[in-house]
């Protein structure tokens with residue numbers, strides 16, 4: 318449960334706001350002055366602070382400064398009255414998450430709170446990479462396949478730079494998770510990380526959300542507003558679903574990347590900004606360019622460092638690992654004992670097509686666990702969780718051929734890659750060996766027989782592909 322600290326000297330507001338937030342399921346603590354708030358915060362760090370600018374004793378801006386010093390990544394929402402918006406703007410430029418004007422509209426305040434909490438979680442909850450299952454703290458990027466090793470290497474390679482990074486991959490393949498890992502391993506990891514989803518925000522609002530506006534820029538612009546890019550100063554902006562950004566805005570984005578400056582809507586001043594851009598999309602940008610829906614110049618600017626996330630079909634060898642990880646994580650969250658998965662059910666998971674990738678695999682296991690009565694998840698449990706029948710989950714040979722073809726087309730379209738052919742063959746090899754071991758419960762003699770090879774050859778392959786063998790008792 319998230320904890321929110323309210324700092325405001327208005328007793329009435331504190332009481333009613335506390336009640337409202339508690340009804341929404343938050344844990345709340347309150348303080349009537351900046352000094353008291355800071356004292357509470359040093360004892361235990363909340364997930365969010367909502368802070369009034371006008372306070373007795375040290376003022377709101379100074380309180381914000383001190384909070385920011387104690388915990389730079391703690392999101393702070395500033396409450397302000399009409400006459401004091403300049404102070405709130407000052408605080409947002411210094412890294413406050415956002416500000417709201419009193420008397421505030423409750424749904425809008427709740428939505429700002431939800432966004433701020435999410436931003437805080439993104440910045441503060443660690444994403445582990447390539448670590449042993451018992452070392453995982455919260456979320457982790459799981460996968461040992463060569464395709465995932467490439468992803469880890471790419472994250473490592475760009476970590477010491479400020480380079481713009483484009484993350485591409487199908488829906489549910491982990492782009493957002495990788496963006497967070499990139500940020501956490503970057504030289505800007507102590508600075509803000511703001512997420513803008515270009516699809517979730519209506520086109521008309523996206524521009525003012527990103528670039529801000531001056532008072533009078535349009536009807537309803539009653540005061541100046543600092544945009545997310547300026548707000549993330551010194552930090553990182555994650556532009557999710559950039560393939561869906563309107564063309565007009567793409568021009569402004571290009572200018573930001575080339576000149577490192579912005580103009581607020583309705584403003585004449587050129588404002589220099591220091592932000593790192595990480596962008597992601599599941600759209601086929603090359604096709605969008607031919608249709609005139611994506612600017613080619615922006616595409617070239619963005620794609621210099623591209624991280625391609627493999628689909629789950631391209632790394633079926635990782636499925637058992639992912640399944641184990643989700644089973645542990647979700648049973649922990651549900652407060653039940655991990656019932657495990659039967660061998661047949663695991664084979665089915667490995668051979669299913671997963672068009673929705675990891676998100677679909679995770680959802681399936683979560684659903685299956687909710688209805689589980691303690692026995693290891695069976696074929697039927699999984700089939701029920703996917704809402705389908707067992708037959709549909711097995712790939713027919715044709716469908717399998719189609720997936721392989723589309724996978725290979727994807728690989729070839731990425732341009733020249735060293736040892737591509739060998740790497741692909743190794744990938745197939747590792748899937749086949751893993752599958753044979755899976756079917757035989759880790760029995761190497763039987764697996765070697767199934768594969769039509771000698772035991773020493775199988776051993777060599779297991780070593781080469783770095784496969785983890787789990788022997789099961791029949």
Ligand SMILES: Nc1ncnc2c1ncn2[C@@H]1O[C@H](COP(=O)(O)OP(=O)(O)OP(=O)(O)O)[C@@H](O)[C@H]1O
Pocket residue numbers: 456457458459460486487488489490491492493494495598599639675676679
């Ligand atoms: N390698 C991974 N290991 C463990 N969990 C993962 C991995 N990749 C993704 N996930 C989980 O799968 C879900 C979907 O991932 P994410 O939101 O990053 O996908 P996405 O590529 O951004 O999808 P979309 O294009 O639909 O936005 C999340 O719950 C994420 O935590």
Ligand SMILES: [Mg+2]
Pocket residue numbers: 492493557
């Ligand atoms: Mg995403």
